[in-house]
Amino acid sequence: MSPFSMADFPFQLVDLTHPLTPDSPLWPGDPETKCQPAADPATHGFSLHRWTLSEHAGTHTGAPVHFHPGGQSVDQLALDHLLWPAVVLPARAQELAGGEVTVDWIRAREVEWGHLLPKGAMVVLETGWSERWPDRDRVYERDARGAFTWPGFSDEVAQWLIEEREIGGLGSDAPGIDQGADTRFKVGQTCARAGLPHLENLANLDQLPAVGAWILAAPLLLEKGSGSPSRVVGLLP
Numbered sequence: 001m002s003p004f005s006m007a008d009f010p011f012q013l014v015d016l017t018h019p020l021t022p023d024s025p026l027w028p029g030d031p032e033t034k035c036q037p038a039a040d041p042a043t044h045g046f047s048l049h050r051w052t053l054s055e056h057a058g059t060h061t062g063a064p065v066h067f068h069p070g071g072q073s074v075d076q077l078a079l080d081h082l083l084w085p086a087v088v089l090p091a092r093a094q095e096l097a098g099g100e101v102t103v104d105w106i107r108a109r110e111v112e113w114g115h116l117l118p119k120g121a122m123v124v125l126e127t128g129w130s131e132r133w134p135d136r137d138r139v140y141e142r143d144a145r146g147a148f149t150w151p152g153f154s155d156e157v158a159q160w161l162i163e164e165r166e167i168g169g170l171g172s173d174a175p176g177i178d179q180g181a182d183t184r185f186k187v188g189q190t191c192a193r194a195g196l197p198h199l200e201n202l203a204n205l206d207q208l209p210a211v212g213a214w215i216l217a218a219p220l221l222l223e224k225g226s227g228s229p230s231r232v233v234g235l236l237p
Contacts, residue, residue, distance in 0.1 A: 084214065
């Protein structure tokens, strides 16, 4: 028996990842997720599957090149760009006026905490969208105008967080860091131009405190990849 015990590890681990299956919700128009057997124990003596999936399927890391042609690809992200102090903002619809995070709203959270956002933080929105997973119609819910309905960051807030708080990235438990109705992905572009990755379709953010935890993302090292499905872990001291 291994002498190691999780009781010896100085962090409690929280899985922030949705399982990825062929039936997982996908951004409309993205390549379908497929899993096909390629070998089986009875015939080959081992199990093997062939997967076909999008770089942005399920819980995933988005690299700057996803929205900025000159940005880093996922394989170029240094390990210290995949580990961040976590800031979890309760961004459910009833918490936000018009479904939008504002600078004043974040400043009010800082007053509650008694300190500013930590430098280099991954700032993530806990919108409640992960509770809709894996119901594709609810995850990609549309309003009467045909727009997606999840809350998100505004471009003003994203720029303020980058310039004034020197954050390390943006994330959400929804399919996008932008508001669902924003079809120009302004926040994604602002984040990418600043050289920052983003995390989307996170799970279990309600198990993390607003401040004090860490987030670790483990994307596949895909050469020139614009992103990758990722195992994302919260670490509670």
